[in-house]
Amino acid sequence: MTQRSGWTDSELARMRLEGLDHLNRLRSGEATDRDAAAFIAWRGQSLAHEEAFRAALRLRELVRTVETQPMDADADVIAFALPVRRHLTRRYFLGGAIAASAAGTAFLFGRTLDLLPSPAEAMADYRTGPGQRRVVQLAGGASVDLNTRTSIGMQAGLGMPAIALISGEAVLSSGRAERAALVAGDGVSVVRGGRFNARRDGGEVCITCLEGAVEVAWAGERRALRAAAEVRYDGSGIGPVKPGADAAVLTAWQTGTLIFRNMPMHQVVAEINRYRRGRVFLANSDLATRSLSGTYYVDRLDDFFSQAELALGINVARLPGNVVVLS
Structure with a gap:
């Protein structure tokens, strides 16, 4: 990760928009493991990219708060007052572009990754x-x-x-x-x-x-x-x-558990995605063929991520909307 300083306003604004684009893509329901790998690579380019990612997360939380905040009873009453004039700076326009991007992607941020049924x-x-x-x-x-x-x-x-x-x-x-x-x-x-x-x-x-x-x-x-x-x-x-x-492995779900016996990681992730809301991405192709054995409770599948960090040394990035990227 580089530590370049002196980023221009337009470069920082572009990074924030890129961060929103990455989050939007991962939440879209159409993202692939390659998209997740691209996100990890983008985020690791510099400290500014990391901060842009965190700014995108903050914008996401702001959008979520606005979406869930109840409407004021007097919200449809327009106050009789003259608009306040202000000097519109270049930074103001850049900030407005970011806010517009956040508003434009609010629907995708608000939806789940569980696609509509056929x-x-x-x-x-x-x-x-x-x-x-x-x-x-x-x-x-x-x-x-x-x-x-x-x-x-x-x-x-x-x-x-x-x-x-x-x-x-x-x-x-x-x-x-x-x-x-x-x-x-x-x-x-x-x-x-x-x-x-x-x-x-x-x-x-x-x-x-x-x-x-x-x-x-x-x-x-x-x-x-x-x-x-x-x-x-x-x-x-x-x-x-x-x-x-193996009937015990095949029907473990009937007792609320999942059993993996020497299962490649890409298959483990696919199975977890069946039982869990949101989406888990495998952004490191070297992990795809690593075998895993273990037993996990269906109602506590996020325990898998903690064990993956400690036992397997996997980097786990948790994003809004129950999106998790393993790398």
């Missing part, structure tokens, strides 16, 4: 938000346990209790119904006398048998699963049955 998710019969769980009782004693950020709909016409997994992850149990079905994408999975975990990430679906027997049908092909076996499919095909799934 039309299908918005019309779901049941949905969960970040870090939430929900158990839904189905006909005949069957049930479905919804993990974080999950949307399902009730499915009719299969002759048994059935749901459609629109997005997210769920455990379907047949219960007294003996059979229950889950539709996800182009596949239909039926469990007999047991339960299975289903996870849908975009167009890819993973079905893992936890107990009993599961039959997965996809475009005329069928896969039979027993306990600890899984199969994956998407719109282009269905894979082979793979044994040896």
Whole structure:
């Protein structure tokens, strides 16, 4: 970090605007780890850049205070008074530019990083938000346990209790119904006398048998699963049955915990982002492949950042809106 002095007013104003732009980008819901790395590099250029970053944070807090402050009852009454004339300096105009930028980005600062649901998710019969769980009782004693950020709909016409997994992850149990079905994408999975975990990430679906027997049908092909076996499919095909799934790790979320066993850091961050509001960025590519093992409580995931600082020597930058940058 350089310690150059003698920055001009226009350079300092530009840095503050750049700081706002970086914060705005990280809060936009469209930022990538590369954007986070660019922010870290920008912030570390000089002490002036660091101060510009802190000024951007102060502006953010000011905007947040104004957004949440209740309107005065007399705010719509215009006082009868002449405007005060003042000498408008160059620094005043620069300050006005910064304030205008803050006002222009207030909406993005105020929104969360949890993007609006898709039309299908918005019309779901049941949905969960970040870090939430929900158990839904189905006909005949069957049930479905919804993990974080999950949307399902009730499915009719299969002759048994059935749901459609629109997005997210769920455990379907047949219960007294003996059979229950889950539709996800182009596949239909039926469990007999047991339960299975289903996870849908975009167009890819993973079905893992936890107990009993599961039959997965996809475009005329069928896969039979027993306990600890899984199969994956998407719109282009269905894979082979793979044994040896770790049910304890897979379903730890049902007890409010996350278990990582030699998981690459980029996958750990992706999982934390599923359960946590805001966004975690991995700005150091060297960290992406480092393996991590540990158990964390879903309702205390920020403990991970403290442990990452102490045990792994990771730099943790906490920003407004639950944004965290790891570098």
